[in-house]
Amino acid sequence: MNGQLGRGINFGNALDALGDGPELPLDERYFDEVAEAGFDTVRLPVRWSAHAGAAPPYAIDPAFSRRVDAAVGTALDRGLQVVVDVHHYHELCAAPDEQLPRFLALWRQIAGRYAGHSGQLCFELLNEPRGQLTAARWNAVLAEALAVVRAADPGRRVIIGPAEMNGPEALSALEVPDDGHLIATIHYYAPFEFTHQGAGWVPGAGRWLGRTWGGAADEDAVRADLAGVAAWGRERRLPLFIGEFGAFSAADTISRARWTAFVRAEAERLGMSWAYWEFGTDFGAFDLERAAWREPLRQALLGGEEADGRAR
Secondary structure (H helix, E strand, C coil), rough: CCHCEEEECCCCCCCCCCCCCCCCCCHHHHHHHHHHCCCCCEEEECHHHHEEEECCCECCCHHHHHHHHHHHHHHHHHHHHHECCCCCCHHHHHHHHHHHHHHHHHHHHHHHHHCCCCCCEEEEEECCCCCCCCHHHHHHHHHHHHHHHHHHHCCCCCEECHHHCCHHHHHHCCCCCCCCCEEEEEECCCCCCHHCCCCCCCCCCHHCCCCCCCCCCHHHHHHHHHHCCCCHHHHCCCEEEEEEECCCCCCCCCHHHHHHHHHHHHHHHCCEEECCCCCCCCCCCCCCCEEEHHHHHHHHHCCCCCHHHCCC
8 A cells, every 4th residue: 555655745735725825726737747757646735624614514615625626636547646634724733622523524524525536545634633632632533533434435545643743753652543554654854943944934943044964963863763663663564654754945955955865765765655745835846937847856856767767
């Protein structure tokens, strides 16, 4: 299952956007670019909670569902694997007891809608649980959400991740349900002061500007982090998917490419699939204005001739 996910990229700031930041238009040509470059997977972050009723039955807006359908169908038509998640459900993280019925209702609708789709589509229960959705609370919520999905779709691949924003350090507290169709995920943005330097939504990130990456100590830190993740997966016989990793555009290009290539190579060496964050906005590997890949990042993710051969 995990091998099919392989090498992926996030279409972030598209179906999860609310007009309060950069936005990615989901043009069909971008799916073509991803498939032709040699990626295997598109991860589609979806802010379902911003397009659903606030009271029972918590119905998802049909027009928004059709937008998601179009993106899923466009990706599947190009032979890509697709990950659909619940993204930016901040209200659930702030008040899990109050929001749990709505969260389960969202998954009841999503799972039922896509139950007939091919196995190329998989679900991710929640992006980056945090706040009041502590590890213990998330473990209970996760189990309930998975049961809702299984009632509609017993064999669908489902991706689960730990609390604390899917951080690797939180994996030890993740309780994995007894289910033969699960993939575990983490997000990797270490060192944060490098990957998020200059990011406007991170307090104090301007102080990190100019930080580079690439020395032996930097590489050793990544090796140690990902080795720990891989060991956790082996102990549980659970495949691993790095659902997000990337460096913000304020970092210098050489360091960004070096970090990206190293994380990608370590993930693959350890048998993990991955999806870069993200396609075409502030972490983007693709330049929308030039309608071309940022070549250092494309090569960091896919290489040159070797990746071209792999894609074909």
